[in-house]
Each structure stands twice: as C-alpha cells, then as structure tokens.
Amino acid sequence: MAETLALIGFGEGAWGWALLGGALVTIQIAFASYIVGIGLGLLGAWGKISGPRWVRAIGAGYTSVVRGVPEILVIFLIYYGGTSGIRALTGLVMPGVNVEIAAFPAAVGALGFIAGAYATEIFRGSLLAIDPGQREAGKALSxxxxxxxxxxxxxxALRLAVPAFGNLWLVVLKDSALISVVGIRDLLGVGATAALSTRQPFTFYTTVALVFLVISTISMVAFHLAERRLGRGQANH
Structure with a gap:
C-alpha cells in the first residue's frame, strides 16, 4: 500500500505531478470541445429549424452521420483526415510549405465536431419547446x-436545456479520453505511460478512473445547482 501511494504521490520518482498535469490537459480539451460543440449546436439547430431546404439537409446529415458512427472513428477521420486536408490545400496555395497542425486544436476540433451533433438536437428540442406566443410578444414590442x-x-431555451447540457458535458469529458490514442499527454495518456513504465497497470488505471469520477461528480453537482437556481427563478416568476 505504501509503495502504491508513493507511485501516485508527489515525491521524487512519483507520478503525481504528471497525472495532475494530464488531468489539466483533459479538462482543457473537454471544456474547449464543449464550447465548440455548443456553438456548432446552435448553428445546427438554427439550420434545421429556420434554414433553407439545403441547409436543413446538411444539418440532418451532420447529426445523423456523427451520431451513427463510432466516436473513435470520427476522431480518426477528423484528426488525421482533417490535418491531411489542410496540408494538401496549403500545398496547393503555397507549394513546398509544410504545415504542422498542433495536436491540441486538432483534438478540440474533433471532439467539438462530435459534441456539436448532440448539441444540435438539444438546442432544437429546447427551441421548439418555447411557446410561439413568446415570439409574438417580442414582435408586438417592435x-x-x-x-x-x-x-x-x-x-x-437555455434554461430548459440545462439538464441535457449537463449530460453532454459528462459525455464530452469521458470522450476526451479517446484523444489519448493520437498521442496527446492527457490524463489517460499519462496513466498509460506510467502503467507501462512501472508495470503497475491496475494502480494507475484505477487512479485515472478515480480522477475522472471526481471531476464528473463535481461537474454533476455544479449543473444540479445551476438547474435548481434557474428553476427557482422560473418558479418565483
């Protein structure tokens, strides 16, 4: 037990600081991807509700394909295919120039693209749930x-969507672990390296799982408090 605590602690030769740094990278990737997904979701919901026919078709195809394909495959397609496409386009405009795509924005783009498909349906459902009389009242006020x-x-719509967006955040947080397969030193990536280096896979994978559980629990509490606060304001209204 003492040896295990020493491995995951913060002393000399321990992996505590590396795991902490990996957890920070995981949170950064998840949060940035979440924001990107919400932005894409808002655009997607507008397109599916109010856009012209071709925009609605693109929105429907986007949500259907992303939600119907394994997420790890979408990450590979966007992470590797997207970076290759950008390099090819750059080569056409500036021949001989080799563009290196940073891993962090590529990871955020991949996860954000996935989250956007789910956020689109969340926004669409919450927007359609608003009484049309609210819009008419706004028009009456010029x-x-x-x-x-x-x-x-x-x-x-945001008040109605808080529970669903809380669930989406947990999904994005867990999906961020998939990014480790492309070499990013996130929490799972550091844990895998430590497990291989020390030959203690159970210790480090259990530690990674516990850290994810702590982050998820704090997140659920925060969203629950936000939901209660918004619901109380609506009730008082």
Whole structure:
C-alpha cells in the first residue's frame, strides 16, 4: 500500500505531478470541445429549424452521420483526415510549405465536431419547446427578429436545456479520453505511460478512473445547482 501511494504521490520518482498535469490537459480539451460543440449546436439547430431546404439537409446529415458512427472513428477521420486536408490545400496555395497542425486544436476540433451533433438536437428540442406566443410578444414590442431570439427565446431555451447540457458535458469529458490514442499527454495518456513504465497497470488505471469520477461528480453537482437556481427563478416568476 505504501509503495502504491508513493507511485501516485508527489515525491521524487512519483507520478503525481504528471497525472495532475494530464488531468489539466483533459479538462482543457473537454471544456474547449464543449464550447465548440455548443456553438456548432446552435448553428445546427438554427439550420434545421429556420434554414433553407439545403441547409436543413446538411444539418440532418451532420447529426445523423456523427451520431451513427463510432466516436473513435470520427476522431480518426477528423484528426488525421482533417490535418491531411489542410496540408494538401496549403500545398496547393503555397507549394513546398509544410504545415504542422498542433495536436491540441486538432483534438478540440474533433471532439467539438462530435459534441456539436448532440448539441444540435438539444438546442432544437429546447427551441421548439418555447411557446410561439413568446415570439409574438417580442414582435408586438417592435423588437427585431435577432432581438427576439437573443432576449426572449434563447434564455428560455437555455434554461430548459440545462439538464441535457449537463449530460453532454459528462459525455464530452469521458470522450476526451479517446484523444489519448493520437498521442496527446492527457490524463489517460499519462496513466498509460506510467502503467507501462512501472508495470503497475491496475494502480494507475484505477487512479485515472478515480480522477475522472471526481471531476464528473463535481461537474454533476455544479449543473444540479445551476438547474435548481434557474428553476427557482422560473418558479418565483
């Protein structure tokens, strides 16, 4: 037991600081991907609800394909295929120039693209749940369409979507572990390296699982408090 604690501690030769750094990278990737996914989801929901026919078709194809294909495959396609595509385009514009794509933005782009498909359906459902009378009331106040959306519709839709977005955050957080397969030194990547180096896989994979559990628990509490606060405000209203 003492030997195990020494391995995951913060002393000389221990892996505590490396695991802590990996956990920070995991949180950064998950949070950035989550924000990207919410942005894509809002655009996707607008396209599926109010866009022209071709935009609705693209939105439907995007959500169907991403949600129907294994996430690890989507990550490989975007991470490797996307970077290869950017290099090819750069080569056409600037022959002889070799562009290196940083691992972090590539990982965020891949996970954000996946999260955006789920966020699209969350936004679409919450926006459609808003009473049309709310929009009519905004028009009666001579508000422009974008003002009606930003000031009246979107705040109510976000309140309805808080539970679903809490679940989405947990999904993105867990999916961030898949990024380790492309060589990023996130929590799982550091844990795998430590397990291989020390030949203590059970110790380090259990530690990684516990860290993910702690982060997930804190996240669930935070979203639960946010949901209660928003619900209380609605009830008081």
């Amino acid at each position: 508000l422009r369409p974008y003002q009606v959306f930003l000031l009246i519709v979107l705040p109510q």
